[in-house]
Amino acid sequence: MSADRSHAAAHAALRLPAPWRLLSMAEGLNVDDARLKTRFAGIDLPNPVGLAAGFDKNAELLEGLSCLGFGFICVGSIMPEARYGNPFPRLVRYPSRQSIADSMGVPSKGRPFAVDQLKRRATRRVPVFANVGGFSSEQIADGINAVQPYVDLVEISLMCPNVLAPGEVFDEIAMLRGVLDRIEGRALSAIVRVPNDTTQIPDRFAELIEVCVSAGVAGLKVGGGRRVPEPGLGTGVGTLHGRDIFDAALANVERAAGFARGRIPIKGNGGVSSAADVLAMRRAGATCVDLYSAFVYQGWTVARDINRELAPLWQTSGRSSDVAAAARLAS
Numbered sequence: 001m002s003a004d005r006s007h008a009a010a011h012a013a014l015r016l017p018a019p020w021r022l023l024s025m026a027e028g029l030n031v032d033d034a035r036l037k038t039r040f041a042g043i044d045l046p047n048p049v050g051l052a053a054g055f056d057k058n059a060e061l062l063e064g065l066s067c068l069g070f071g072f073i074c075v076g077s078i079m080p081e082a083r084y085g086n087p088f089p090r091l092v093r094y095p096s097r098q099s100i101a102d103s104m105g106v107p108s109k110g111r112p113f114a115v116d117q118l119k120r121r122a123t124r125r126v127p128v129f130a131n132v133g134g135f136s137s138e139q140i141a142d143g144i145n146a147v148q149p150y151v152d153l154v155e156i157s158l159m160c161p162n163v164l165a166p167g168e169v170f171d172e173i174a175m176l177r178g179v180l181d182r183i184e185g186r187a188l189s190a191i192v193r194v195p196n197d198t199t200q201i202p203d204r205f206a207e208l209i210e211v212c213v214s215a216g217v218a219g220l221k222v223g224g225g226r227r228v229p230e231p232g233l234g235t236g237v238g239t240l241h242g243r244d245i246f247d248a249a250l251a252n253v254e255r256a257a258g259f260a261r262g263r264i265p266i267k268g269n270g271g272v273s274s275a276a277d278v279l280a281m282r283r284a285g286a287t288c289v290d291l292y293s294a295f296v297y298q299g300w301t302v303a304r305d306i307n308r309e310l311a312p313l314w315q316t317s318g319r320s321s322d323v324a325a326a327a328r329l330a331s
Protein backbone atom coordinates (compact mmCIF):
# COMPACT_ATOMS: atom_id res chain seq x y z
CA MET A 1 0.00 0.00 0.00
CA SER A 2 1.30 3.47 -0.75
CA ALA A 3 2.09 5.68 2.22
CA ASP A 4 -0.82 7.99 1.36
CA ARG A 5 -3.24 5.04 1.27
CA SER A 6 -1.89 3.62 4.52
CA HIS A 7 -2.42 6.98 6.13
CA ALA A 8 -6.05 7.03 4.94
CA ALA A 9 -6.56 3.41 6.08
CA ALA A 10 -5.18 4.16 9.56
CA HIS A 11 -7.55 7.12 9.78
CA ALA A 12 -10.52 4.97 8.78
CA ALA A 13 -9.61 2.34 11.39
CA LEU A 14 -9.24 4.89 14.17
CA ARG A 15 -12.63 6.44 13.51
CA LEU A 16 -14.29 3.57 15.39
CA PRO A 17 -13.26 3.85 19.03
CA ALA A 18 -14.88 0.67 20.38
CA PRO A 19 -12.33 -1.85 19.03
CA TRP A 20 -9.49 0.34 20.28
CA ARG A 21 -10.98 0.43 23.77
CA LEU A 22 -11.06 -3.36 23.81
CA LEU A 23 -7.59 -3.63 22.36
CA SER A 24 -6.28 -1.12 24.86
CA MET A 25 -7.54 -3.26 27.75
CA ALA A 26 -6.44 -6.56 26.22
CA GLU A 27 -2.97 -5.32 25.32
CA GLY A 28 -2.38 -2.98 28.27
CA LEU A 29 -1.75 -0.03 25.97
CA ASN A 30 -2.21 2.57 28.72
CA VAL A 31 0.78 2.07 30.99
CA ASP A 32 -0.63 3.44 34.23
CA ASP A 33 2.52 4.02 36.28
CA ALA A 34 3.00 6.89 38.74
CA ARG A 35 6.72 7.00 37.89
CA LEU A 36 5.87 8.25 34.39
CA LYS A 37 3.79 11.23 35.49
CA THR A 38 5.23 14.43 34.07
CA ARG A 39 4.28 18.08 34.31
CA PHE A 40 4.86 20.11 31.17
CA ALA A 41 3.87 23.75 30.67
CA GLY A 42 1.48 23.57 33.60
CA ILE A 43 -0.26 20.41 32.36
CA ASP A 44 -0.15 17.05 34.15
CA LEU A 45 0.67 14.26 31.71
CA PRO A 46 0.21 10.57 32.52
CA ASN A 47 3.50 9.92 30.74
CA PRO A 48 6.00 12.00 28.75
CA VAL A 49 5.41 10.44 25.29
CA GLY A 50 2.87 12.27 23.12
CA LEU A 51 1.57 11.94 19.58
CA ALA A 52 2.86 14.87 17.51
CA ALA A 53 0.84 17.24 15.33
CA GLY A 54 -0.07 16.16 11.82
CA PHE A 55 -1.68 12.74 12.25
CA ASP A 56 -5.08 13.93 13.47
CA LYS A 57 -5.21 17.28 11.72
CA ASN A 58 -8.93 17.85 12.25
CA ALA A 59 -9.38 16.40 15.76
CA GLU A 60 -11.54 13.59 14.40
CA LEU A 61 -9.80 10.61 15.96
CA LEU A 62 -9.42 11.57 19.60
CA GLU A 63 -11.59 8.79 20.98
CA GLY A 64 -9.57 6.09 19.22
CA LEU A 65 -6.18 7.73 19.69
CA SER A 66 -6.76 8.22 23.41
CA CYS A 67 -6.78 4.40 23.81
CA LEU A 68 -3.21 4.03 22.58
CA GLY A 69 -1.34 5.07 25.72
CA PHE A 70 0.11 8.41 24.64
CA GLY A 71 0.74 10.96 27.39
CA PHE A 72 -0.99 13.60 25.27
CA ILE A 73 -2.31 13.99 21.75
CA CYS A 74 -1.53 17.02 19.65
CA VAL A 75 -4.18 17.62 16.99
CA GLY A 76 -3.72 19.95 14.01
CA SER A 77 -2.36 21.90 12.36
CA ILE A 78 -5.78 23.53 12.52
CA MET A 79 -5.97 26.08 9.72
CA PRO A 80 -8.43 29.00 9.51
CA GLU A 81 -10.23 27.65 6.46
CA ALA A 82 -10.57 24.38 4.59
CA ARG A 83 -7.55 23.74 2.33
CA TYR A 84 -6.84 20.93 -0.10
CA GLY A 85 -3.07 20.89 0.48
CA ASN A 86 -0.43 19.81 -2.03
CA PRO A 87 -0.86 17.39 -4.95
CA PHE A 88 -0.43 13.64 -4.28
CA PRO A 89 1.79 11.75 -3.61
CA ARG A 90 2.33 13.62 -0.34
CA LEU A 91 4.21 10.97 1.60
CA VAL A 92 7.26 8.83 0.88
CA ARG A 93 8.52 6.20 3.33
CA TYR A 94 12.15 5.16 3.82
CA PRO A 95 11.60 1.95 5.83
CA SER A 96 15.26 1.01 6.22
CA ARG A 97 15.86 4.40 7.85
CA GLN A 98 12.49 4.51 9.67
CA SER A 99 11.99 7.94 8.14
CA ILE A 100 9.35 9.76 6.10
CA ALA A 101 9.32 12.69 3.69
CA ASP A 102 6.08 14.65 3.70
CA SER A 103 4.76 17.42 1.51
CA MET A 104 1.20 17.53 2.79
CA GLY A 105 0.91 21.30 2.47
CA VAL A 106 -1.24 21.55 5.63
CA PRO A 107 -4.53 20.14 4.28
CA SER A 108 -7.34 21.01 6.67
CA LYS A 109 -11.10 20.83 7.06
CA GLY A 110 -10.84 24.29 8.58
CA ARG A 111 -11.18 25.71 12.07
CA PRO A 112 -14.98 25.59 12.47
CA PHE A 113 -14.92 21.84 11.76
CA ALA A 114 -12.05 21.17 14.21
CA VAL A 115 -13.60 23.32 16.95
CA ASP A 116 -16.87 21.44 16.54
CA GLN A 117 -15.01 18.12 16.91
CA LEU A 118 -13.21 19.35 20.01
CA LYS A 119 -16.46 20.58 21.58
CA ARG A 120 -18.04 17.18 21.06
CA ARG A 121 -15.16 15.02 22.26
CA ALA A 122 -16.33 12.70 25.00
CA THR A 123 -13.04 11.53 26.44
CA ARG A 124 -11.00 13.67 28.80
CA ARG A 125 -8.61 10.95 29.87
CA VAL A 126 -5.66 12.15 27.82
CA PRO A 127 -4.58 15.81 27.65
CA VAL A 128 -5.19 17.30 24.22
CA PHE A 129 -2.94 19.90 22.64
CA ALA A 130 -3.97 21.75 19.48
CA ASN A 131 -1.43 22.97 16.97
CA VAL A 132 -2.85 26.14 15.41
CA GLY A 133 -1.54 27.47 12.12
CA GLY A 134 -2.22 30.33 9.76
CA PHE A 135 -0.46 32.62 7.33
CA SER A 136 -0.70 35.82 9.36
CA SER A 137 -0.55 36.73 13.04
CA GLU A 138 -4.25 37.67 12.94
CA GLN A 139 -5.21 34.27 11.57
CA ILE A 140 -3.14 32.41 14.17
CA ALA A 141 -4.36 34.57 17.07
CA ASP A 142 -7.99 34.11 16.00
CA GLY A 143 -7.35 30.36 15.83
CA ILE A 144 -5.87 30.30 19.33
CA ASN A 145 -8.80 32.23 20.74
CA ALA A 146 -11.30 29.89 19.08
CA VAL A 147 -9.59 26.62 20.07
CA GLN A 148 -8.20 27.40 23.52
CA PRO A 149 -11.41 26.81 25.54
CA TYR A 150 -11.60 23.21 24.32
CA VAL A 151 -8.01 21.98 24.73
CA ASP A 152 -5.40 21.72 27.47
CA LEU A 153 -2.66 23.53 25.58
CA VAL A 154 -2.29 25.37 22.30
CA GLU A 155 0.80 24.94 20.12
CA ILE A 156 1.51 27.97 17.96
CA SER A 157 2.73 27.02 14.50
CA LEU A 158 4.43 29.92 12.72
CA MET A 159 3.96 29.33 9.02
CA CYS A 160 5.62 31.10 6.19
CA PRO A 161 2.99 33.23 4.42
CA ASN A 162 2.88 32.31 0.73
CA VAL A 163 2.65 35.98 -0.18
CA LEU A 164 6.33 36.91 0.13
CA ALA A 165 7.84 39.07 -2.58
CA PRO A 166 10.85 37.51 -4.39
CA GLY A 167 13.91 37.80 -2.15
CA GLU A 168 11.81 38.67 0.92
CA VAL A 169 12.61 36.56 4.00
CA PHE A 170 9.96 35.15 6.33
CA ASP A 171 10.21 37.03 9.64
CA GLU A 172 8.93 34.43 12.11
CA ILE A 173 9.81 36.59 15.11
CA ALA A 174 7.69 39.51 13.88
CA MET A 175 4.88 37.06 13.26
CA LEU A 176 5.21 35.62 16.76
CA ARG A 177 5.21 39.09 18.32
CA GLY A 178 2.04 39.87 16.35
CA VAL A 179 0.39 36.70 17.66
CA LEU A 180 1.44 37.32 21.25
CA ASP A 181 0.16 40.91 21.15
CA ARG A 182 -3.21 39.60 20.10
CA ILE A 183 -3.48 36.85 22.72
CA GLU A 184 -2.13 38.94 25.55
CA GLY A 185 -2.93 37.52 28.97
CA ARG A 186 -3.50 34.03 27.64
CA ALA A 187 0.00 33.21 26.45
CA LEU A 188 0.63 31.01 29.48
CA SER A 189 -1.46 28.19 28.08
CA ALA A 190 0.30 28.27 24.74
CA ILE A 191 3.62 26.85 23.57
CA VAL A 192 5.53 27.82 20.45
CA ARG A 193 6.75 25.40 17.82
CA VAL A 194 10.20 26.71 16.88
CA PRO A 195 10.29 26.65 13.05
CA ASN A 196 12.93 24.19 11.82
CA ASP A 197 14.64 26.91 9.77
CA THR A 198 15.03 29.08 12.87
CA THR A 199 17.10 26.39 14.60
CA GLN A 200 19.72 26.81 11.84
CA ILE A 201 20.44 30.44 12.74
CA PRO A 202 21.73 30.62 16.34
CA ASP A 203 20.99 34.34 16.86
CA ARG A 204 17.41 34.00 15.70
CA PHE A 205 16.93 30.80 17.67
CA ALA A 206 18.11 32.60 20.82
CA GLU A 207 16.02 35.71 20.05
CA LEU A 208 12.86 33.69 19.45
CA ILE A 209 13.32 31.96 22.82
CA GLU A 210 13.88 35.34 24.54
CA VAL A 211 10.62 36.64 23.03
CA CYS A 212 8.82 33.55 24.35
CA VAL A 213 10.33 33.86 27.82
CA SER A 214 9.52 37.55 28.16
CA ALA A 215 5.96 37.06 26.96
CA GLY A 216 5.35 34.26 29.48
CA VAL A 217 4.85 31.57 26.82
CA ALA A 218 4.40 28.21 28.56
CA GLY A 219 6.86 26.12 26.55
CA LEU A 220 8.59 25.30 23.28
CA LYS A 221 8.44 22.49 20.74
CA VAL A 222 11.91 21.96 19.33
CA GLY A 223 12.53 19.53 16.46
CA GLY A 224 15.02 18.77 13.75
CA GLY A 225 13.12 18.36 10.47
CA ARG A 226 14.73 19.56 7.26
CA ARG A 227 13.72 20.14 3.62
CA VAL A 228 14.81 17.41 1.21
CA PRO A 229 14.41 16.88 -2.53
CA GLU A 230 12.20 13.84 -3.18
CA PRO A 231 11.08 13.06 -6.76
CA GLY A 232 8.47 10.61 -5.40
CA LEU A 233 6.46 13.51 -3.93
CA GLY A 234 3.96 15.47 -5.99
CA THR A 235 5.87 18.67 -5.23
CA GLY A 236 9.35 17.11 -5.72
CA VAL A 237 10.43 18.39 -2.31
CA GLY A 238 9.38 17.62 1.25
CA THR A 239 10.27 17.71 4.94
CA LEU A 240 12.22 14.82 6.40
CA HIS A 241 11.04 13.21 9.68
CA GLY A 242 11.95 10.08 11.64
CA ARG A 243 15.23 8.43 12.66
CA ASP A 244 17.21 10.43 10.10
CA ILE A 245 16.60 13.63 12.05
CA PHE A 246 17.05 12.37 15.62
CA ASP A 247 20.64 13.60 16.05
CA ALA A 248 19.80 17.04 14.67
CA ALA A 249 16.71 17.24 16.90
CA LEU A 250 18.73 16.27 19.97
CA ALA A 251 21.35 18.91 19.19
CA ASN A 252 18.61 21.53 18.72
CA VAL A 253 17.00 20.63 22.05
CA GLU A 254 20.39 20.95 23.74
CA ARG A 255 20.94 24.36 22.11
CA ALA A 256 17.45 25.50 23.07
CA ALA A 257 18.00 24.41 26.68
CA GLY A 258 21.24 26.42 26.67
CA PHE A 259 19.41 29.55 25.48
CA ALA A 260 16.44 28.94 27.78
CA ARG A 261 18.53 28.44 30.94
CA GLY A 262 15.66 26.79 32.77
CA ARG A 263 13.21 29.63 32.15
CA ILE A 264 10.87 27.78 29.80
CA PRO A 265 10.24 24.03 29.38
CA ILE A 266 10.94 22.18 26.14
CA LYS A 267 9.09 19.42 24.30
CA GLY A 268 11.64 17.50 22.26
CA ASN A 269 10.58 16.10 18.88
CA GLY A 270 12.16 14.42 15.89
CA GLY A 271 13.00 10.76 15.35
CA VAL A 272 12.12 9.62 18.87
CA SER A 273 11.41 5.89 18.72
CA SER A 274 12.58 4.25 21.96
CA ALA A 275 12.90 4.77 25.71
CA ALA A 276 16.61 5.46 25.18
CA ASP A 277 15.70 8.29 22.80
CA VAL A 278 13.31 9.79 25.35
CA LEU A 279 16.00 9.66 28.02
CA ALA A 280 18.53 11.24 25.64
CA MET A 281 16.03 14.03 24.94
CA ARG A 282 15.60 14.53 28.66
CA ARG A 283 19.34 14.71 29.23
CA ALA A 284 19.50 17.28 26.42
CA GLY A 285 16.95 19.41 28.29
CA ALA A 286 13.47 18.25 27.24
CA THR A 287 10.67 17.72 29.76
CA CYS A 288 8.59 15.54 27.43
CA VAL A 289 8.62 14.41 23.79
CA ASP A 290 6.22 13.76 20.97
CA LEU A 291 6.57 11.50 17.96
CA TYR A 292 4.93 10.68 14.67
CA SER A 293 7.20 8.54 12.45
CA ALA A 294 7.72 5.88 15.14
CA PHE A 295 3.90 5.51 15.30
CA VAL A 296 3.93 4.85 11.56
CA TYR A 297 6.70 2.23 11.78
CA GLN A 298 5.96 0.58 15.15
CA GLY A 299 2.17 0.89 15.09
CA TRP A 300 -0.35 1.17 17.88
CA THR A 301 1.87 -0.38 20.59
CA VAL A 302 4.59 2.27 20.28
CA ALA A 303 3.66 4.37 23.34
CA ARG A 304 3.15 1.26 25.50
CA ASP A 305 6.47 -0.26 24.52
CA ILE A 306 8.39 2.95 25.17
CA ASN A 307 6.59 3.64 28.46
CA ARG A 308 7.10 0.13 29.84
CA GLU A 309 10.83 0.46 29.36
CA LEU A 310 10.88 4.06 30.51
CA ALA A 311 8.92 3.64 33.77
CA PRO A 312 11.77 2.40 36.00
CA LEU A 313 14.20 4.95 34.57
CA TRP A 314 12.23 8.17 34.11
CA GLN A 315 12.28 9.61 37.62
CA THR A 316 15.92 8.72 38.29
CA SER A 317 17.31 9.78 34.91
CA GLY A 318 19.25 13.04 34.66
CA ARG A 319 16.83 15.83 35.40
CA SER A 320 16.29 18.13 32.47
CA SER A 321 17.52 21.65 32.97
CA ASP A 322 14.00 22.95 32.55
CA VAL A 323 12.30 20.85 35.20
CA ALA A 324 12.83 23.76 37.55
CA ALA A 325 11.09 26.07 35.09
CA ALA A 326 8.24 23.63 34.71
CA ALA A 327 7.88 23.48 38.49
CA ARG A 328 7.86 27.27 38.68
CA LEU A 329 5.20 27.47 35.97
CA ALA A 330 3.19 24.82 37.76
CA SER A 331 3.20 26.82 40.97
Ligand SMILES: Cc1cc2nc3c(=O)[nH]c(=O)nc-3n(C[C@H](O)[C@H](O)[C@H](O)COP(=O)(O)O)c2cc1C
Pocket residue numbers: 052053054055057076077091100102104106131157193223225241242243245269270271272290291292293294
Ligand atom coordinates in the same frame (compact mmCIF):
# COMPACT_ATOMS: atom_id res chain seq x y z
C1 LIG B 1 2.75 13.23 7.45
C2 LIG B 1 3.13 14.29 8.43
C3 LIG B 1 2.30 15.40 8.58
C4 LIG B 1 2.63 16.39 9.48
N1 LIG B 1 1.79 17.46 9.63
C5 LIG B 1 2.09 18.42 10.54
C6 LIG B 1 1.20 19.50 10.75
O1 LIG B 1 0.12 19.60 10.17
N2 LIG B 1 1.56 20.47 11.65
C7 LIG B 1 2.74 20.39 12.35
O2 LIG B 1 3.01 21.30 13.14
N3 LIG B 1 3.57 19.35 12.19
C8 LIG B 1 3.29 18.37 11.31
N4 LIG B 1 4.15 17.32 11.14
C9 LIG B 1 5.40 17.27 11.91
C10 LIG B 1 5.29 16.39 13.16
O3 LIG B 1 4.50 17.01 14.15
C11 LIG B 1 6.68 16.12 13.77
O4 LIG B 1 7.25 17.36 14.14
C12 LIG B 1 7.61 15.44 12.78
O5 LIG B 1 6.97 14.35 12.15
C13 LIG B 1 8.89 14.94 13.46
O6 LIG B 1 8.62 13.93 14.39
P1 LIG B 1 8.93 12.39 14.01
O7 LIG B 1 10.38 12.36 13.58
O8 LIG B 1 8.66 11.63 15.26
O9 LIG B 1 8.02 12.03 12.89
C14 LIG B 1 3.83 16.30 10.24
C15 LIG B 1 4.64 15.18 10.07
C16 LIG B 1 4.32 14.18 9.19
C17 LIG B 1 5.21 12.98 9.06
